[in-house]
Amino acid sequence: MNSPDSQWSFTAPLSAVPEAVNACLDQYFADSSKEFGSIGSEFGQAISYLKDFILLGGKRVRPMFAWAGIRAGLEGGGGSLSVPFPDATPNPKALLSAISALEFIQACALVHDDIIDKSDTRRGNPTTHRKFEEEHRQKGWLGSPEHYGISQAILTGDLALAWADDMLLDSGLGHKALHKLRAPWRAMRTEVIAGQILDVTLENTGSESVDDSLKVIEYKTASYTVARPLHIGAAMVGADPQVVDMLRRIGHDIGLVFQLRDDQLGVFGDPVVTGKPSGDDLRTGKRTALINLALHKGTESQVKKLRDALGVVHEEPEINDLRELIIATGAEETVEDYIRIHSQRAIDTLTAAGLSDAITSELVALTTKLNDRKF
Amino acid sequence: MNSPDSQWSFTAPLSAVPEAVNACLDQYFADSSKEFGSIGSEFGQAISYLKDFILLGGKRVRPMFAWAGIRAGLEGGGGSLSVPFPDATPNPKALLSAISALEFIQACALVHDDIIDKSDTRRGNPTTHRKFEEEHRQKGWLGSPEHYGISQAILTGDLALAWADDMLLDSGLGHKALHKLRAPWRAMRTEVIAGQILDVTLENTGSESVDDSLKVIEYKTASYTVARPLHIGAAMVGADPQVVDMLRRIGHDIGLVFQLRDDQLGVFGDPVVTGKPSGDDLRTGKRTALINLALHKGTESQVKKLRDALGVVHEEPEINDLRELIIATGAEETVEDYIRIHSQRAIDTLTAAGLSDAITSELVALTTKLNDRKF
Numbered sequence A, B: 001m002n003s004p005d006s007q008w009s010f011t012a013p014l015s016a017v018p019e020a021v022n023a024c025l026d027q028y029f030a031d032s033s034k035e036f037g038s039i040g041s042e043f044g045q046a047i048s049y050l051k052d053f054i055l056l057g058g059k060r061v062r063p064m065f066a067w068a069g070i071r072a073g074l075e076g077g078g079g080s081l082s083v084p085f086p087d088a089t090p091n092p093k094a095l096l097s098a099i100s101a102l103e104f105i106q107a108c109a110l111v112h113d114d115i116i117d118k119s120d121t122r123r124g125n126p127t128t129h130r131k132f133e134e135e136h137r138q139k140g141w142l143g144s145p146e147h148y149g150i151s152q153a154i155l156t157g158d159l160a161l162a163w164a165d166d167m168l169l170d171s172g173l174g175h176k177a178l179h180k181l182r183a184p185w186r187a188m189r190t191e192v193i194a195g196q197i198l199d200v201t202l203e204n205t206g207s208e209s210v211d212d213s214l215k216v217i218e219y220k221t222a223s224y225t226v227a228r229p230l231h232i233g234a235a236m237v238g239a240d241p242q243v244v245d246m247l248r249r250i251g252h253d254i255g256l257v258f259q260l261r262d263d264q265l266g267v268f269g270d271p272v273v274t275g276k277p278s279g280d281d282l283r284t285g286k287r288t289a290l291i292n293l294a295l296h297k298g299t300e301s302q303v304k305k306l307r308d309a310l311g312v313v314h315e316e317p318e319i320n321d322l323r324e325l326i327i328a329t330g331a332e333e334t335v336e337d338y339i340r341i342h343s344q345r346a347i348d349t350l351t352a353a354g355l356s357d358a359i360t361s362e363l364v365a366l367t368t369k370l371n372d373r374k375f
Helices: A014-034 A041-055 A061-074 A092-100 A103-115 A128-139 A143-169 A175-205 A210-236 A241-270 A280-284 A287-296 A299-309 A316-329 A331-351 A357-372 B015-039 B039-055 B061-074 B094-099 B102-116 B129-137 B143-168 B175-203 B208-237 B239-266 B280-284 B289-297 B300-309 B316-329 B333-351 B357-372
Strands: none
Touching: A014 A041, A014 A061, A014 A092, A014 A143, A014 A316, A014 A357, A041 A128, A041 A143, A041 B208, A061 A092, A061 A103, A061 A128, A061 A210, A061 A241, A061 B316, A092 A103, A092 A143, A092 A210, A092 B175, A103 A143, A103 A175, A103 B143, A143 A175, A143 B102, A143 B143, A143 B175, A175 A210, A175 B015, A175 B039, A175 B143, A175 B175, A210 A241, A210 A287, A210 B300, A241 A280, A241 A287, A241 A316, A241 A331, A241 A357, A280 A316, A287 A299, A287 A316, A287 A331, A287 B102, A299 A316, A316 A331, A316 B015, A331 A357, A331 B239, A331 B280, A357 B280, B015 B039, B015 B061, B015 B102, B015 B143, B039 B102, B039 B129, B039 B143, B039 B316, B061 B102, B061 B239, B061 B357, B094 B102, B094 B143, B094 B208, B102 B129, B102 B143, B102 B175, B129 B143, B129 B280, B129 B316, B143 B175, B175 B208, B208 B239, B239 B280, B239 B289, B239 B316, B239 B333, B289 B316, B300 B316, B316 B333
């Protein structure tokens, strides 16, 4: 990996964010392993699983949107580099390091989510609790391998959440920038946890309400994945309030699109490309917005068939029958309509906002890419 | 509860900390519930369980030591009120709010620990995962009540960890104070998680090494509960490095004493006073330093008897036999020696340090109290 320090500049394109963020995270792990190396090998193992989890996958969507927020603020949004660096020479590395910290929050969310969802794989690899579980089994330790895996993965997720704040606060951002991003940073962390709590509750109450599933998307994805990262980035450079407001609005649209595409891929995605088992949401019976729409729109017999099969059938022929059933209810088409409408609304709002051509066209391209993605 | 703003001053005694911290936490919950109230009742339920957990118990040991660190810095330790408040009138409420944030870290640690230890009660009340589990059962929801309880308690603990940083950063401390406490705050969070990871590992490997159990005490208790809170408090007010160093040294001694007393109470404590079942550590078979010492010091037949019974026997007569067996090995007496020696060393170091009489005598009294406590 290249050193992020040497090449990163304030005009770096969104497409350059993932590699630069990876280099930053890699450096952070190297420094932290050194700092806490004396604690011992058991802790080193947890750090190493966390590092693998973070560095061996992920699209870096949240840092990309945060970088978009920074550039939107600087390129015609009233933002200024004097905000993050009141006492020092502007240093793009500090901004890069600050937005990389979002990946630690995401790591906590996913490691804990995988325990909650009892998932075996993530990004094509065993989930963190399964890795610990397997280590326990291989070494023939005492007690339950499953409970050991869950215990260590809870703690590994906690470490990621603590280090998210550490990486942000030690990024080199000045205190004015840190002060300005406080409110959206707090809101983002609270909202994603709230969204997960809501999601778990609805799964257990058996809610099939489309509104409920949209509310989960609102907190767990739209706000957390897109709107708040844009907000945080813009806040870091002291962007104008109306630009922050515009970014949050397009963030909610883009985030909704992002999650609805995920729902579609969870049913119709190609497992070779997604890295997840084909039709995973049908096997687990998860009530996504797509599924709830199908249950809402279907005929009585379609709904009965769907409800009886969700979470029950596992073989490909039956899974494929369910796919066709969902298409027949019209739900798949409705979701595509939602995706197109919200994607277009975000693009229209953005192009009318008067930012520079560079960040405008890059954000439009990113929105289109997320809308069209296959994984 | 009284408003903490009106009465709190820089010379407030350590004994006044718990009530003032409770008032501060109560206020923080009120403000946060307002801020995030629109998210919905499911999230409100999690906040309410977290609030009950934090406010209905706890000795506030960590804020007390942090306040001791602040006063030690100010009363002859080179500290100055100009550090936390470079741009504003000194405000004792900001310091109080900052040290109250330690209770959120403790809440995360305990809520997650209770999942890991499969504990049913904490501080005489049902543990958080059991509360969620019971709610699920009462409402007759879908799926496993146990897994629902664990899932929501993982997320509730995450919320506590996120809010710990929020409460600290929004406490009103100036940026210089926040900068100075960064390193010990980061170390404290990482060390407690590392200590828990080590603890879980050793439990599963079946380690009966006294050194291993002392290492867990070092990270999970001595550093986290006493040494780092003292360090953080002193750092907040910019205390002299040699005072910080002295406080960290006594912190490790006092912390060791604190945990060894806990180990004794886990075997010999009165359940009416401790709020935990009598001889709890014997029933769970946990390898504390006390137990490992007994296994190390006992005769062959004593060790065999102890090892066969730990985690297996549950009735009071057999539990009492085990207590007598542990006393017979000499382990109980050795632990009392450790407690006395380290307690005295902390007191000697402290009285030789040249701080004011007030904070010196209060810290000596607190050390003696923790050493002699019955719960």
